[in-house]
Amino acid sequence: MTDLVTRTLRPEELRTANALFRAALHAKPISDEEWPAAERAYQPERNLGVFDSGTGELLGTARSTDADLTVPGGAAVPLAAVTGVGVRADRTRRGVLTELMRAQFDELAGRGVTAATLYATEGAIYGRFGYGVATLSRSLTVRKARARFRPEVPSGGECELLDLDTALERLPGIYADLPRQPGMMARSSYWWRSMWIALRQASEPVVTVVHHGPRGADGFAQYRVVGRQPGFSGTMRLLGLHAGNAEALAGLWRFLLGVDLVDEITAEGRPLGEPVELLFTDPRACEVTGTGDETWLRLVDVPAALAARAWEGEPLVVEVTDPVLEHNTGRFRVGRDGVERTRSSPQLRLGVDALAMTYLGAWRPSALAQVGRAQLAGEGIAERADRLFGTRVAPWCGTFF
Numbered sequence: 001m002t003d004l005v006t007r008t009l010r011p012e013e014l015r016t017a018n019a020l021f022r023a024a025l026h027a028k029p030i031s032d033e034e035w036p037a038a039e040r041a042y043q044p045e046r047n048l049g050v051f052d053s054g055t056g057e058l059l060g061t062a063r064s065t066d067a068d069l070t071v072p073g074g075a076a077v078p079l080a081a082v083t084g085v086g087v088r089a090d091r092t093r094r095g096v097l098t099e100l101m102r103a104q105f106d107e108l109a110g111r112g113v114t115a116a117t118l119y120a121t122e123g124a125i126y127g128r129f130g131y132g133v134a135t136l137s138r139s140l141t142v143r144k145a146r147a148r149f150r151p152e153v154p155s156g157g158e159c160e161l162l163d164l165d166t167a168l169e170r171l172p173g174i175y176a177d178l179p180r181q182p183g184m185m186a187r188s189s190y191w192w193r194s195m196w197i198a199l200r201q202a203s204e205p206v207v208t209v210v211h212h213g214p215r216g217a218d219g220f221a222q223y224r225v226v227g228r229q230p231g232f233s234g235t236m237r238l239l240g241l242h243a244g245n246a247e248a249l250a251g252l253w254r255f256l257l258g259v260d261l262v263d264e265i266t267a268e269g270r271p272l273g274e275p276v277e278l279l280f281t282d283p284r285a286c287e288v289t290g291t292g293d294e295t296w297l298r299l300v301d302v303p304a305a306l307a308a309r310a311w312e313g314e315p316l317v318v319e320v321t322d323p324v325l326e327h328n329t330g331r332f333r334v335g336r337d338g339v340e341r342t343r344s345s346p347q348l349r350l351g352v353d354a355l356a357m358t359y360l361g362a363w364r365p366s367a368l369a370q371v372g373r374a375q376l377a378g379e380g381i382a383e384r385a386d387r388l389f390g391t392r393v394a395p396w397c398g399t400f401f
């Protein structure tokens with residue numbers, strides 16, 4: 001096997017990296033016209049390449065942008081949003097991704113980043129590197145003909161349509177002011193630039209609607225309508241919806257279901273705990289068409305991550321094993337009063353990937369123990385562990401990248 005050279009990409013190498021990633025996803029290269037905007041979505045110094053030391057050719061790439069992650073209790077920790085991972089098809093399964101992951105973790109640990117998150121193309125790729133499914137989401141189809149709002153559902157507020165340019169100017173501020181649930185992340189200027197490109201390239205017009213409550217903008221949704229033939233209705237695809245309160249959730253759904261020439265609304269990546277079906281007299285107006293992993297989380301700095309989130313109930317000694325980032329391996333006494341390293345016998349043992357799965361509250365420790373992903377020692381420890389890691393709402397990211 002040829003030697004690999006791994007380093008941060010220079011600005012003039014980003015387009016080659018972009019083409020490599022797109023080819024890995026079976027997409028055609030970006031055009032000359034599109035590239036200047038796409039380049040602005042790359043955060044400098046966060047772009048890695050693996051090169052063939054002999055030929056100097058780029059074999060694989062990965063990048064990230066800076067963000068922060070809201071954890072149970074409301075604190076936000078430094079986060080890397082990892083994307084753009086691809087390896088040339090003629091060089092896969094020779095350790096290029098492994099090398100990219102190693103270099104990226106080194107870089108993140110060196111900058112004091114607590115965690116990394118990503119959306120995975122396939123479920124079998126990232127677990128070996130210590131990532132675990134940390135937020136789940138569901139897909140919905142709401143049939144307009146059956147969707148009648150129950151009388152007690154909140155009403156009030158106003159909806160305002162924005163054109164795309166105005167939306168891209170105002171949405172960053174509106175999103176930043178919305179309350180965050182565990183799993184949500186800050187949206188960087190780089191993220192908004194990627195969004196700008198995606199929305200501009202959409203084959204149908206993208207509509208943005210902002211909900212205004214008594215204290216100003218408190219939610220927004222974006223959609224496009226597909227499959228509409230002249231004289232027929234189409235399907236509304238919800239591209240995103242963020243509601244800061246119950247009135248905004250109801251107000252946005254009332255607006256969406258009032259749009260003409262639409263038979264049904266489909267939505268992907270919605271939070272598990274979002275009570276859309278409960279808005280309607282017939283809850284089956286909203287069909288859940290799928291559930292699955294949303295984001296994968298990698299705790300780069302386990303002590304910092306444990307110290308950042310809120311805990312419930314009695315403390316436990318948790319033993320974490322991290323074969324990739326050895327500094328995370330250890331025993332921690334975790335409880336409401338804080339987190340400290342300890343030599344006491346562990347009551348809960350799990351790998352760093354399983355810790356990521358329970359860290360935001362997506363999976364209970366007892367569920368992980370049922371499938372051998374965690375070990376619980378002693379009477380009543382399952383209940384205590386579930387209480388310790390439990391959260392009031394299911395975690396959700398809601399920011400695709």
Ligand SMILES: CC(=O)SCCNC(=O)CCNC(=O)[C@H](O)C(C)(C)COP(=O)(O)OP(=O)(O)OC[C@H]1O[C@@H](n2cnc3c(N)ncnc32)[C@H](O)[C@@H]1OP(=O)(O)O
Nearest residue numbers: 024083084085086087092093094095096097098118121124
């Ligand atoms: C966050 C994002 O950007 S998600 C996008 C991910 N990219 C893609 O899906 C694009 C298409 N795929 C690719 O570019 C590549 O196949 C990658 C990036 C998924 C993997 O790169 P590779 O260089 O082949 O990975 P590498 O050789 O380091 O593999 C490490 C291990 O993971 C395994 N592995 C890698 N990819 C996969 C996969 N898709 N499914 C199952 N196992 C995999 C390898 O078999 C290897 O296992 P081993 O250690 O037991 O031998």
